[in-house]
Amino acid sequence: MLNKNPPIKVAILDDHPLIRKALHYSLEYELDLNLVGMYKNRQEITSALQNGEIDLLVLDYLLAEEDFDGLQLVKHFRLHYPKLKILVSSAIESPAVVNQVIKAGVMGFVGKSKEQEELIAAIRKVASGKRYLSTDMQHELDMFNEPDADMYPYIAPSVRPGGKDIEILVRELTPREMEVIRCYLAGLNITQIAEKFNRSRKTISGQKQGALRKLGMKSDVELFRYQDLIIGL
Incomplete structure (x- = not known):
């Protein structure tokens, strides 16, 4: 029986040419999926979004330096294009990141370690209005959102010593x-961040240490205690 529904208009926003090409090859034989565009930054995709040419966006969480970070990009798209369905695809397969993008309105997440067949299945599910997470990621997310009772004394308060709220800092x-x-x-080390933003390791390390000083923190352990709060801002 022929599918009488119009093809789902899919766009890809990813700054890696090889990723865009691989997704193009995967999607071109799917008759119910119409790849309407491949873009490397937010500026390129804006006109297509404004014209309503896209039903579903496959979004890389970490784009190049000149663009928003993944969470801010999701919030931007949700604010300006509320009907757009978003599926995040990322090499950063962290439950903290997934938790925040889902809260921001993303309908699905597929790690880049997964097979292309899973991504295509996720596209179809998200396009139908349902949320998609792999079984293992759903398990990790459940564990992330339900910490063991023994860990409660170590969960960071929202107020830092001195009375300043972490959000203000x-x-x-x-x-x-x-x-x-x-x-x-999100899981990148100093070298990876330096490569992503085309800066020196010294510059990235200095910016990280400057941020820790402003936040009143002395260690990475302390920083990660506030991971959920900081990523969500």
Whole structure:
């Protein structure tokens, strides 16, 4: 029986040419999926979004330096294009990141370690209005959102010593300090962040240490205690 429904209009936003090409080859034989565009940054995709040419966006969580970080990009698209369905595809397969993008309105997440067949299945499910997470990621997310009772004494309070709310302190960070901290919390090391933003390791390390000073923190352990709060801002 022929499918009488119009094809789902899919777009890809990813700054890696090889990823875009691989997704193009995977989607071109799927008759119910119409790849309407492949873009490397937010500026390129804007006109297509404004014209309503896209039903579903496959979004890379970490784009190039000139673009928003993944969470801010999701919030931007949800604000300006509320009907757009978003599926995040990322090499950063962290439950903290997945938790925040789902809260921000993303309908699905597929790690880049997964097979293309899983991504295509996820596209179809999200396009139908249902949420998609792999079984293992759903399990990790459940564990992330239900910490063991023994860990409760170690969960960070929202107020730092001295009476300042962590949200206020985070807003004192420069945009570059914030993007470094977000990437670090998302699982990238200093070298990877330096390569992503085309900066030196010394510059990235300095920006990270500057951010820690502003936040009143002395160690990575302390920073990761606030991971959920910081990524969500």
